[in-house]
Amino acid sequence: FRDVAFSTTDAFGKVTFETSSRGELTLKLGFHDEDNVSDAVGLTREMYRANPRRSTVAPNDRMFLRRYDVSLTHEHRFSSETKLKTLAYAYMLTRTWRRQDWTRTPAPGEEYERIVGRIELPSDAIYFKNTNTVLDRTYYTAGVEPRLEHRFRTGSLQHTLDVGGRFLTEGATYAQGTGTNPTTYAGSRDYAEHHVAIAGAAYVHDRIAVRPDLLIVPGVRFEAAHYTRTVDRTRVGSAIQDVNLRGDQGTTAVIPGIGMVYGSRKLNFFGGEHIGWAPPRLTNAISPRGEPAQTSSEFSTNFEAGVRTALVPWLRAEGTGFLSIYKNQVISSPTGAGQAQETVDAGPTRIAGAEAAALFGLGKLLRWSTAVDVGARYTYSRATFASGAFRGNLLPYAPLHSVNANIDVEHESGIGGQVAWAWIGEQFSDQANTLEADATGNIGLIPSRQIVDVTAHYKHKPTGLSVRLSVKNALDDVYIWARRPNGIFASGFRQIILVVRWEYDAGPPS
Numbered sequence: 221f222r223d224v225a226f227s228t229t230d231a232f233g234k235v236t237f238e239t240s241s242r243g244e245l246t247l248k249l250g251f252h253d254e255d256n257v258s259d260a261v262g263l264t265r266e267m268y269r270a271n272p273r274r275s276t277v278a279p280n281d282r283m284f285l286r287r288y289d290v291s292l293t294h295e296h297r298f299s300s301e302t303k304l305k306t307l308a309y310a311y312m313l314t315r316t317w318r319r320q321d322w323t324r325t326p327a328p329g330e331e332y333e334r335i336v337g338r339i340e341l342p343s344d345a346i347y348f349k350n351t352n353t354v355l356d357r358t359y360y361t362a363g364v365e366p367r368l369e370h371r372f373r374t375g376s377l378q379h380t381l382d383v384g385g386r387f388l389t390e391g392a393t394y395a396q397g398t399g400t401n402p403t404t405y406a407g408s409r410d411y412a413e414h415h416v417a418i419a420g421a422a423y424v425h426d427r428i429a430v431r432p433d434l435l436i437v438p439g440v441r442f443e444a445a446h447y448t449r450t451v452d453r454t455r456v457g458s459a460i461q462d463v464n465l466r467g468d469q470g471t472t473a474v475i476p477g478i479g480m481v482y483g484s485r486k487l488n489f490f491g492g493e494h495i496g497w498a499p500p501r502l503t504n505a506i507s508p509r510g511e512p513a514q515t516s517s518e519f520s521t522n523f524e525a526g527v528r529t530a531l532v533p534w535l536r537a538e539g540t541g542f543l544s545i546y547k548n549q550v551i552s553s554p555t556g557a558g559q560a561q562e563t564v565d566a567g568p569t570r571i572a573g574a575e576a577a578a579l580f581g582l583g584k585l586l587r588w589s590t591a592v593d594v595g596a597r598y599t600y601s602r603a604t605f606a607s608g609a610f611r612g613n614l615l616p617y618a619p620l621h622s623v624n625a626n627i628d629v630e631h632e633s634g635i636g637g638q639v640a641w642a643w644i645g646e647q648f649s650d651q652a653n654t655l656e657a658d659a660t661g662n663i664g665l666i667p668s669r670q671i672v673d674v675t676a677h678y679k680h681k682p683t684g685l686s687v688r689l690s691v692k693n694a695l696d697d698v699y700i701w702a703r704r705p706n707g708i709f710a711s712g713f714r715q716i717i718l719v720v721r722w723e724y725d726a727g728p729p730s
Contacts, residue, residue: 235247243294264660317354324343350400355394377430438476539574672694
């Protein structure tokens with residue numbers, strides 16, 4: 221989504237204190253408040269060609285979002301070999317999103333609040349109605365996660381055993397209304413539902429030092445989740461009615477994995493295999509009405525192997541090959557030409573590729589007092605459908621190539637900066653890998669793009685006061701960021717951000 225922020229407020233706090241001579245407790249509190257223009261319909265093909273810098277076509281779309289966070293982290297060291305870390309957390313998020321109704325196909329005799337685009341061009345005009353859809357959402361989550369670490373020996377083997385679990389409950393309420401004015405937040409109640417999920421997990425893995433140069437890490441995780449979804453109001457036939465439609469679903473999974481590292485800190489080889497799993501999720505199908513849609517579980521088998529080297533202090537490098545085999549993967553793709561992009565089950569897919577990275581410490585090599593680091597990373601990832609009508613096609617929004625490079629400078633006085641460059645290869649926006657853009661802008665190739673960000677900062681260590689000036693998208697080169705959910709969304713606009721931060725450390729308690 222393209223967001224034009226009107227106001228954003230963030231606040232957070234953290235305090236740590238001792239609970240005993242061997243334990244400490246950390247409390248974190250967070251608050252986020254946001255009010256912005258957030259549209260769900262983008263530019264058509266001809267609108268983008270005529271003026272890619274055009275402002276939003278839906279200025280009446282607006283979103284309010286508020287989030288509260290709290291977490292407690294307690295760590296107790298029973299001995300030098302055993303410690304227990306327990307995390308308890310909760311958050312609540314509320315979101316109200318007002319979206320003006322629109323259509324690409326006008327109805328005879330209907331009056332529209334305004335028309336954007338040229339009506340003489342097929343599928344170029346967007347007809348905004350005198351009504352809107354108000355989507356109210358409330359999400360809440362609470363959980364607790366204990367993690368026990370114990371070190372011991374069995375003969376010549378050195379073990380680091382991690383045993384843990386998680387108990388989680390989360391829920392959401394969805395409400396949807398239709399207003400008879402594009403800027404109202406009231407309107408009729410057309411849809412209402414709530415759902416609750418209870419999930420539990422347990423895991424164990426052991427880092428086994430077989431020899432000083434060989435580490436093996438086997439592990440297994442058990443996941444269980446149960447969902448209850450209740451629809452309280454919906455459309456039945458041609459009328460909106462109160463209902464009580466309830467459904468339950470449970471799922472479990474056993475997720476094993478194993479990893480290995482051979483070598484030393486200067487040169488080592490690594491590899492591993494693990495099972496990936498994600499439970500079914502209730503997603504917001506991104507349609508003009510915003511109605512929820514159900515997707516299936518994701519299940520994959522993942523492999524990786526690579527090498528890391530740091531033979532000299534001023535150079536580190538890494539190379540990795542990877543393969544993921546999905547029985548089902550959830551993706552975003554339009555259901556047809558001119559249709560909105562929705563979250564759907566893609567079925568079996570394959571992701572294969574390689575990644576290489578290097579970090580060159582120029583300042584360390586030349587023994588400068590100023591740290592100068594040059595880094596680069598390249599990724600090749602081929603994500604394809606493994607069966608069905610689109611077998612062999614690339615997945616939507618999965619570029620084959622991406623490159624990142626950066627130069628970081630840091631002086632002991634506190635002055636520093638960074639120049640970062642990124643290049644992302646071209647991507648397809650649909651399962652059919654369509655090259656030519658359709659008139660609505662929903663389907664078509666997303667060209668490659670490059671991004672340059674520049675940052676300068678200074679920190680005054682005695683006071684803890686720091687200043688950071690960032691220039692995002694310094695080239696001001698506008699590009700197509702996405703064609704979802706409805707039309708072209710542009711990005712690459714230059715942004716200049718000034719941040720002033722003060723960090724205060726009260727020191728240990730008396």
